Amino acid sequence: MAETTIETFRCMMCGHEYQEPVVKCEDKERSCPKCRSNSIRHLKKRVTKED
Amino acid sequence: MTTTHSNDGELRIGVFVCDCGLNIAGTVDCAAVAAHAATLPDVVCVVRNKYTCADPGQNEIKNAVREQRLNRVVVASCTPRQHEPTFRQCVLGAGLNPYLMEMANLREHCSWVHPGDREGATRKAKDLVASAVARARFLQPQEELAVPVTKRVLVIGGGVTGIEAALQLADAGHKVTLVEKQASIGGIMAQLDKNYPTMDCSI
Amino acid sequence: MVRPDEFQMGLSSRKAIYIQFPQAVPCSYILNMDDCLGNNPIACGKCADACDKRAINYDDRDQIITREVGAVVVAIGLDVYDPTELDEYGYTRFENVISSMEFERLICAGGPTGGHFVRPSDQERPTRIGFIQCVGSRNPKVGRPYCSNICCMNTIKDTLLLADHYPDVANVVFYQDIRAVGKSFEDMFQRSKEAGTRYVRGLPGEIEEDPETRNLVVTVENTTSGKLERHELEMVVLSVGVQPAKDMSRIASMLTLSRTSDGFFMESHPKLKPVDAPTRGVFLAGFCESPKDIKDSVCQAGAAASRAGALLNAGQITIEAITSRVDEVACTRCGVCAKVCPYGAIVWKKGEVASVVEAACAGCGSCSASCQFGAITMRHFTDEQILAQVHAVLAEDPQDKVFAFACNWCSYAGGDMAGISRMTYPASNRVVRTMCSARVSEEMVLEAFRCGAPVVLVSGCHFADCHYINANRQTVQRVHKLWDKLEKAGVRPERLQLEWISAAEGQKFAKVMRQLEELRGTVTRDEIEHAREALKAKPGKRPGVRAAEPVVEAPAAQT
Structure with missing residues (x-):
């Protein structure tokens, strides 16, 4: 089973911040759920217990 | 292929600004773009054409390459995704390595998308030409690899x-x-x- | 074993061993292993007993056959729209509501009824039949905003067939527009009307069933008269649209093809290269390129065949000279380039200088952009060439400009599409083209900020469309590093933007440019000045930033 963690993303266009489950090693194109921009910054994990 | 121009270690860039009928000239002040191109480093000749891709336009490029001993060509017309092969072939016909030709996209990326802004479009066109000239100064001849096609x-x-x-x-x-x-x-x-x-x- | 017969749209049944249809090519029985119980004396094995030629082979398995080819014609066709989700038409609730594909089988002499047109509920011949157009077409609500092209004419054909077989039939067609554009199509439309078919402009809101007669009551606003009409019909045919085939995404990633927002394959140029795929040697034909009828499919097949044939006849193709080269002196043997190369075209062993296998290199430039030591030159897209463009574009009034890197295949082409479609956007942007977004190095972006760019965009293909397998994942990583770097330097990271724009997304290109211009308006002169200072290159870090002077090669060999 691939490891899944909840990660935080920030849209660099509209500023919207959101969380999403991420499967380890997944290859996924990201877009802002609010403004559809692809400038999605994967923020450093706040909770580090999965590491 | 006969290389007719002499390459004596000095950059000689020719810029060809295309009106594309009114497609470009209807929005962009092509005369101003051509005048600006003439001020750019190593540009030794600037030619305006009505349609650079048509035979007379291509002939003007070929003649200028021969007569002005150009060793870099910048065609300021449409998207390289359409006419790059045309103009590569054209400069090759004048004895220049096709990779020494560079294009500035004044049509799809400029005149067609800024129809109401002649001033802004002209400013942008000047920059796009300057960008192409700057790049052309560093272009080097390249050889293409021929590969057989499986039948x-x-x-x-x-x-x-x-x-x-x-x-x-x-x-x-x-x-x-x-x-x-x-x-x-x-x-x-x-x-x-x-x-x-x-x-x-x-x- | 009895299974629904897929060829007959499930209107009759087949066995686990069957011939798809009488005219099948090759015309031999197939044993469907999903349905077969296997050669087990307890379960089955009857077909093996029955076949005195001993032609049944239960152990036959899928095989992988390798063929080397010089060209590919993609003609993978379409899927027919499944109207189940449009509940208002009651396709799953009412037996006498059928799809136009089921109609084809019911009226066909080779169909389950031998061509006797009957309705499912009572096997009686209906005399009042309604056709509803645009089911799953021109309907953004179900994600299909496009016209399916063939359904109008198909319905007109159906009404003519019915009128021909059964003169007493009264047809009514509910439509929003009849698109009879094609040679002799208008004539067929007129003939359909002359044969008694009524055309009602307006799509029904709902269908109800009379539980006793199993007839269908269609309520529709006739938009020509403005009146609400009720039609009691014995059968309703949903004129279903078409959609991209399920397999399209697999084929797309195999052949690095792009798709339009509707999901069909993108051609190289909508007018001038209508059957060339952006990938050289690949040609598109038929429905997978866009909805079209049989005649147009045949025309396009011919065009694709001719293009592929021309390539083969030429005997050889020239590969563009855009490949990378390693500077053996500058190489520090770190191996980063080999790791990022999507093609495995860089040979490197620990402690050894990297080298490029030129025939395998496709020219994305990932390696060059990720080399910290300037040891890889991407021919025709060198650091010097690209940085010279950055400097030239931002030489004057950089504060007024949005600086954009665009990849050749998708985002630059998306800009072309915006142009071809005359979508306007502010004239502030300056685009520099690279083959792939992964060619854009950290230094190039930083240099743009150092030159005073208020906003920088890095743009490339969507993940599924990347023309260099997955090189644009490197772009994502690099942009993340840059966001960190900018933040550390006290530069607002939002000034660096990332977008995936396909060759078809002219609209998105224009929208992004408008957004970036808005963003540019928020960047102050102080911010620009601060970035210039804070991002200053540390001396001697990377050779790409030096004020390079062009070198003109020694006289070329004269022949």
């Missing part, structure tokens, strides 16, 4: 389209491999009763 075609899909393509290729003497996911070829058309406009059977 067989794969046709994916055995519907009416795939069958027709495969038959035509086979008729022309080519080896064809037709791939179909179903047990029989025929595709969706085989499921139809009669077809328009002939009102005859599909199989």
